[in-house]
Amino acid sequence: MSLRTEPGRHGSEFRRRRKLCDIQRALAKDPPDVATLRRMAISEGGLLTDEIRCLVWPRLLNVSTEELPPPPGPELRVNNKDYEQVLLDVRRSLRRFPPGMPLKEREDLQEQLIDIILQVLARNPQLHYYQGYHDIVVTFLLVVGGPLATLLVDKLSTHHLRDFMDPSMDNTKHILNYLMPIIELVNPGLHDFMVRAEVGTIFALSWLITWFGHVLSDFRHVVRLYDFFLACHPLMPIYFAAVIVLHRESEVMECECDMASVHHLLSQIPQDLPYETLISKAGDLFVQFPPSELSREAALQHQAERTAVSTFKDFELASTQQRPDMVLRRRFRDSVRPENRNKAVLTKPRTNRLVKLAVMGLTVALGAAALAVVKSALEWAPKFELQIFP
Amino acid sequence: MSSATGGDRGLESSLEASINSTCSYGSTRARIFKIIVIGDSNVGKTCLTYRFCTSYFPERTEATIGVDFRERCVEIDGERIKIQLWDTAGQERFRKSMVQHYYRNVHAVVFVYDITNMASFQSLPAWIEECKRHLLTNDVPRILVGNKCDLKDSIQVPTDLAQKFADLHSMPMFETSAKNTNDHVEAIFMTLAHKLKSHKPLVLSQPPENTVELNSGAKTSFPCGC
Numbered sequence: 001m002s003l004r005t006e007p008g009r010h011g012s013e014f015r016r017r018r019k020l021c022d023i024q025r026a027l028a029k030d031p032p033d034v035a036t037l038r039r040m041a042i043s044e045g046g047l048l049t050d051e052i053r054c055l056v057w058p059r060l061l062n063v064s065t066e067e068l069p070p071p072p073g074p075e076l077r078v079n080n081k082d083y084e085q086v087l088l089d090v091r092r093s094l095r096r097f098p099p100g101m102p103l104k105e106r107e108d109l110q111e112q113l114i115d116i117i118l119q120v121l122a123r124n125p126q127l128h129y130y131q132g133y134h135d136i137v138v139t140f141l142l143v144v145g146g147p148l149a150t151l152l153v154d155k156l157s158t159h160h161l162r163d164f165m166d167p168s169m170d171n172t173k174h175i176l177n178y179l180m181p182i183i184e185l186v187n188p189g190l191h192d193f194m195v196r197a198e199v200g201t202i203f204a205l206s207w208l209i210t211w212f213g214h215v216l217s218d219f220r221h222v223v224r225l226y227d228f229f230l231a232c233h234p235l236m237p238i239y240f241a242a243v244i245v246l247h248r249e250s251e252v253m254e255c256e257c258d259m260a261s262v263h264h265l266l267s268q269i270p271q272d273l274p275y276e277t278l279i280s281k282a283g284d285l286f287v288q289f290p291p292s293e294l295s296r297e298a299a300l301q302h303q304a305e306r307t308a309v310s311t312f313k314d315f316e317l318a319s320t321q322q323r324p325d326m327v328l329r330r331r332f333r334d335s336v337r338p339e340n341r342n343k344a345v346l347t348k349p350r351t352n353r354l355v356k357l358a359v360m361g362l363t364v365a366l367g368a369a370a371l372a373v374v375k376s377a378l379e380w381a382p383k384f385e386l387q388i389f390p
Numbered sequence: 391m392s393s394a395t396g397g398d399r400g401l402e403s404s405l406e407a408s409i410n411s412t413c414s415y416g417s418t419r420a421r422i423f424k425i426i427v428i429g430d431s432n433v434g435k436t437c438l439t440y441r442f443c444t445s446y447f448p449e450r451t452e453a454t455i456g457v458d459f460r461e462r463c464v465e466i467d468g469e470r471i472k473i474q475l476w477d478t479a480g481q482e483r484f485r486k487s488m489v490q491h492y493y494r495n496v497h498a499v500v501f502v503y504d505i506t507n508m509a510s511f512q513s514l515p516a517w518i519e520e521c522k523r524h525l526l527t528n529d530v531p532r533i534l535v536g537n538k539c540d541l542k543d544s545i546q547v548p549t550d551l552a553q554k555f556a557d558l559h560s561m562p563m564f565e566t567s568a569k570n571t572n573d574h575v576e577a578i579f580m581t582l583a584h585k586l587k588s589h590k591p592l593v594l595s596q597p598p599e600n601t602v603e604l605n606s607g608a609k610t611s612f613p614c615g616c
Binding site: 085088089092093094095128130131132134167168169170172173200202203205206209210214260263264267 | 422424431432450451452453454455456457458459461474479480481483484486487488491492
């Protein structure tokens with residue numbers, strides 16, 4: 001910032017103020033203009049301040065803030081199957097709290113963090129705690145405070161994070177399977193190198209299931225990404241993961257071509273990534289290669305494992321349709337059914353239009369990304385749309 | 391929000407980087423020993439691997455998600471060897487579908503339990519079973535490490551109980567503390583490296599006296615001042 005010239009600084013200050021006005025106006029509308037809020041959360045700088053996030057995040061998740069849940073009683077922790085693991089993870093999560101925070105204050109927050117996690121799990125017995133979930137919850141706690149965080153995390157856990165909270169991590173693994181096809185579409189050389197190194201995708205596991213909260217030191221970067229992910233399709237984190245790998249192409253290619261070297265390099269995420277550029281690139285990639293185009297690719301590679309999952313899934317309730325992985329699977333099934341081929345062709349022109357929009361420039365591309373996300377979600381999962389996108 | 395935490399990370403990364411840089415020995419390629427470290431959540435797998443690879447104890451570690459990787463180059467009998475430690479997540483759900491990939495081509499396994507936590511010791515049969523499922527051969531060297539023996543007042547797993555268990559599974563057993571500098575973390579991993587280098591069963595290996603000051607053997611358990 002300090003290196004910028006005066007006019008530039010004024011320019012960015014002007015844009016910032018205009019954005020604040022736009023957000024206020026969108027919030028003041030009845031009902032709130034969620035499409036605009038979504039665009040604001042995606043575009044440069046995201047939602048700017050935590051005060052704004054407190055107002056906008058609930059809108060992005062379609063959560064009513066009128067009735068906040070009361071704090072839980074001590075019985076919540078008694079005979080709780082998850083309590084021990086949650087306690088271990090929260091106790092060790094010191095890095096997530098601002099340095100210099102008084103000990104008492106931090107300990108209070110850690111207690112609240114445990115309560116939020118256990119409350120959400122108690123309200124949704126179908127959900128299973130995973131290490132890393134606490135990294136997501138702490139972000140909401142620090143930004144919006146305990147009671148509201150409980151509501152937001154509850155919604156997020158039954159939607160965006162749903163697949164990570166299955167009894168097993170098979171669906172999480174399935175979502176990770178989309179990483180390599182995205183990389184291949186953009187940079188086949190890099191893809192081939194990574195395949196030869198047999199690096200796998202576990203280096204991106206903590207990125208995906210914590211929305212990068214586990215690996216980024218600077219809280220401002222974490223909340224900026226959360227703005228982006230909350231405004232986007234649940235699969236956006238895997239696009240962002242791909243963009244980071246693509247961004248580090250030259251480093252990767254200089255590695256020795258073996259699993260250890262490449263895994264080591266990629267899992268050490270640089271702290272000075274150009275977040276805004278990467279966010280806009282991830283948005284572009286999503287428009288250009290929506291999950292529907294990737295699902296066949298990933299599915300063909302992993303048909304066996306998918307079949308097993310699908311069989312299991314048939315027993316599940318309608319809520320499964322809201323899961324990111326379920327969305328992918330449905331697209332796959334649809335795309336192989338002959339009667340649906342025509343449908344795919346019919347939707348093609350819209351996709352092309354968005355791709356054209358996306359290459360017109362940064363601002364337009366981001367607008368297009370937001371549009372694509374909303375529309376795609378509607379197309380893929382009507383129930384998801386009803387609950388998340390009002 | 392976190393310039394200090396950022397600094398912490400920087401420190402850790404630069405330490406790892408400096409360790410790694412010692413691995414580039416010109417044109418000679420070091421032999422690689424790949425070791426996987428497994429055990430329950432919070433037994434100290436991350437601290438142990440940190441201690442060996444960076445010679446310091448990280449005051450603040452977090453839950454490991456998936457698999458972390460650390461390495462260090464050592465010299466044994468004039469040969470340069472790269473020791474790769476794969477530090478795995480303790481939570482059960484990760485190992486079921488995530489960790490298999492990392493069992494491939496493993497040269498040795500380190501089972502870790504927390505001597506102040508009986509449950510972590512009782513989980514060992516499950517970890518051994520899991521290891522059997524993933525490793526094709528039975529002759530992969532395995533060792534058992536009881537960690538946190540600096541916490542003398544909270545011991546729950548008596549040494550002789552652990553030793554019996556180790557004997558039953560034909561593994562050498564060590565008690566140590568990743569926190570204390572004099573508690574043989576270095577020696578434990580070096581013993582394993584010697585064993586791997588010599589390709590002889592661990593019971594028979596006699597590391598050169600000038601490198602590691604201990605005799606490895608099936609009955610070995612380090613006195614750690616507890």
